[in-house]
Amino acid sequence: MLILVLSFGMYLFALLKRHLLYVGFLLQAAYIVSRGFELGRLPLAGPHDTLVFLSASIAALSMPISRILKNHSGFQNGIAITAAAFTLLAITFEPRITPLPPILRIIWFELHVVLAFLGYALFAIAAVLGYLFLKEKTNLLEGLQYRSILIGYCFFSVSMIFGGIWAYLAWGTYWVWTPKELWTAILWMFYSLYLHVRLRQWWIGRPAAILGIAGFGVVMFTYLGVSLLMKSSHSW
């Protein structure tokens, strides 16, 4: 846990010294590896581990974009704040050490979770880029937001497909009517809507940027809101 607290500190100090973002990420990656050894599996179940993974994914996936933006300070600060916020949230949840139920020990589950969180991370990065575009009106930022969403959408779609395969093997059905699945469908359709509206010239720019930011609100409710507040197939 100390490593995680340190990584949180590094993300915060990255607002002053930008390279500390990488240090924060490396610390978090080390924490994930140590949790993996402790549990004997990928640490991807429960709020603590998934929040850590989300935070590390945001920091890692922001790096190539940071290079394209030539170390844009606003972008790096936005990523540092987002990563720090999720790390802090992860610290508030107790790390689970209970063994994984047998039904979760399958590659389809692991791929389902990893890809979903990589998708969420790209949607978070897209929201940061959208916010910066609204502030700075630089077309490159909005273009990068579109690309982040497109790749995030690909990850998220594949995650849903793998989730369906796993559910069929585990529960005999590829679709369950619970609030989590309902919100997942809303999220998927929301980003489908984003990708379609952006084909129209009028939407490119401010409207698309706002839609990309709003999408992350749907992500947050699908991930945290439903899992914490509602009884569903993914409740914690």
Next chain:
Amino acid sequence: MVILKHIINFFLSLQTSIWLLGLFIAVFFAGAFIMPVREEFRYIHSVPLFEWLKEHPLWITWWLWGSIGILSVLTINTIFCSIESIIKKRRSRQWLLIISPQIIHIGFLFLLLAHLLSSVGGFKGHAVAKEGTFLQIPDSNIALHIKDIDIQIDKYGFITDWAVGIEYFSERNMVKNDSISPNNPSLKGGLNINVRDLTTLPEKTVLLQVSREPGALWALIGGILFMAGTVTLIILKAKLEK
């Protein structure tokens, strides 16, 4: 003729797709607040979706009917737009780039077809069974025999693994020997037989689930096409930008 032209233009329009997607989100958003508070939705899986919808009042199912209606119009819209796009851009040099969004659309249509088939002909039944129990599989002459139940528990009381040995009987003759374990159901004649729950006390007992998902194969095909389309599109776009 003018009306027909208007109808065709409506289905060929990207604006229609955008409105339909927006409407679908709004309807599902409303449903997301109705579903958790209504007790009726706990039994939504017990019968095929359409059967369940017919049995329940419209004021709690309207959003599901609404979404089915929207998806029906979206299906026609998708088919029209995809055909138009292929015809318009068939001479393009970037043929794979043109076709990959249409592969995504075909995958999406297969996924909708899968849900339609499962909503019409899906089935789910549950039964509690112990070692030695015989169960008749609905709508067939096949009986299921629970041969043995093996549950492994660690020192803290957590179930670490389990396996259920089963035999299929037809007219008193054993026709198949199989085993069910985590993520490894027994598949027979389009049925998926798996274990939903199990306990060791007072004796080893399992909650068996027999389900039929006529759309499962279509969903898999749709998923593969969707995946292939999206991955190809992203790779080609990245190459084009380079």
